[in-house]
Amino acid sequence: MSAVRTVLGDIRPEELGVCDAHDHLFLRSPRLPGQELDDTSAAQAELEAFRAAGGSAVVQWTPYGMGRRAAGLPPLSRATGVHLVGATGLHQAAHYEPELVDGLRGRLAEVFVCELTEGIGTSGVRAGLIKVAGGFHALDAHTRWTMTAAAEAHHATGAPIAVHLELGTGALDVLDLLCDALGVPGHRVILGHLNRSPDPVTQRQAAESGCWLAFDGPSRAHHATDWRMPQAVRDLAEAGYGDRLLLGGDTVVAGARSVDGGPGMPYLLRRVRPLLAAAVGAELVDRILTEHPGQAFAVDWK
Template identity: 60%
Template sequence: MVKVRTVLGDLAAGELGVTDSHDHLFFRSALLPGQELDDAEAALQEAKDFVAAGGRTIVQWTPYGLGRGAEWLPKIAAAAGVHVVAATGFHRAEHYPAEVLEATRPKLAEVFVRELTEGIGDTGVKAGMIKVAGGFHVLDQHARHTLSAAAEAHHATGAPIGIHHELGSGADAVLALLVDERGVPPTSVILGHLNRFPDHELHLELAARGAFLAFDGPSRGNNATDPHLFECLAALVDGGYAGQLLLGGDTTTARARAATGEGPGMPYLLTGLRPRLIRRFGQEVVDRLFVENPASAFAAPWGGTVRS
């Protein structure tokens, strides 16, 4: 039976409820100085506000080495009454000091598998997904290496793989490597940030491959997110792909938090976007985006898969 691996244990996929499919309670990168998400109290308040708005599950895509706050995630999940899915994985090279890249690159697949099956560090908190990054339109050597490690870890565990696409580009190259070269089932791949590259024809081609498509980031004012979101979703819903769409907030800076910053933060998905989505697409479609699709996208057999 497939299950979703949360920081408090494995759940039947049907128990997830309303899900923020891509967000961050904790995140720290040298690329965002002074904007670290490293305040446990602020993270707890953000989670509580998400729950108060009707949310039930938060999927945190923060990967290895970027301040995941693994020791805090179970406490926040319990205190806020929310399911939290943590991630293993590796981001773009620019996010890491040279010494971390040198020490970690040779053993990425091993790290991913260990964090998925045994736990992150000595916390005992198991990751429930793999988050890696593509490149800008094409895959550089670092991206190819991390994606290949993600594929190896997927085949060992069955874990879903979520992809950061730089400015939303390069998703076709990612599918070519993961699915065509490495044999990962497309239904185990979540293509992130596609709202940042609002090419409807490309989105339809990607959906036809069978992957999940994530539109995440209303908290990011410097990207084409909300202005293009509805037209992107409409093209895919009209094309018959409503069952492959996911929504997330992708709150990556302290400034973007609702509880302690300028917002809109995690609750905005439900307080701001969801009512508009219901008016445009109807309750049934919106339930698929927030409830049914995440239950499928983040579920795994947790015993590995057979390469096709």
């Protein structure tokens, strides 16, 4: 039976409820010095604000080596009543010290599989997805290595693969590699940030593969998200791809949290939801927030 693997255990897809399909509670990177998401109290307050806005599930895409705090996720889920899904995977090389990456050579897929099936470190928390990343209009050697390992881990477990697209670019190259070359079914791939490069032709071509398009980071107006999102969602729906969409907040720095003065997770429901409902109708938006995440992240776990 298909199940979504949360930090408290597997649940039925319909139990997720209203879901932020791409966000972060904890994250650190040398590319974001001094802006780390590392405050447990702030993370709990943000989840409580999201819950108060009508949310009931958050998928955290923070991968290996970027301060996931896996052991801290179950207490947060219990305290707030919000389902949490954690990730394994590996981001771009720039987010790590070279020694960490070198230490994973020859065993990356094994690490992914272990974190999906046995648990992250000693926490016992099992990941529910694999997060990898492309580059700007290109797939470098690091990307090909991580995506090959992700595909191997997918074939071993069934886990979905979520992909950071740098500034929304490279979607078709990613699909050529993951789906065509490495045999990952399109519906097991989630493309993040595709909306940051608002090319309707590429968006439709990506949707044709059967993959999921995650319109995430809606508060980042400088990434051409908020003001173009309604039209993009409408165009995809009218082309027959309304059933391929997900929504997420992608909060990556402390100042972006609602409890620290930013839009944060509640913005997805407080502002984006009615904005999209005016463009495509509340019924579709409700499905994007509830049914679609269950379909995208539910797996017949091997």
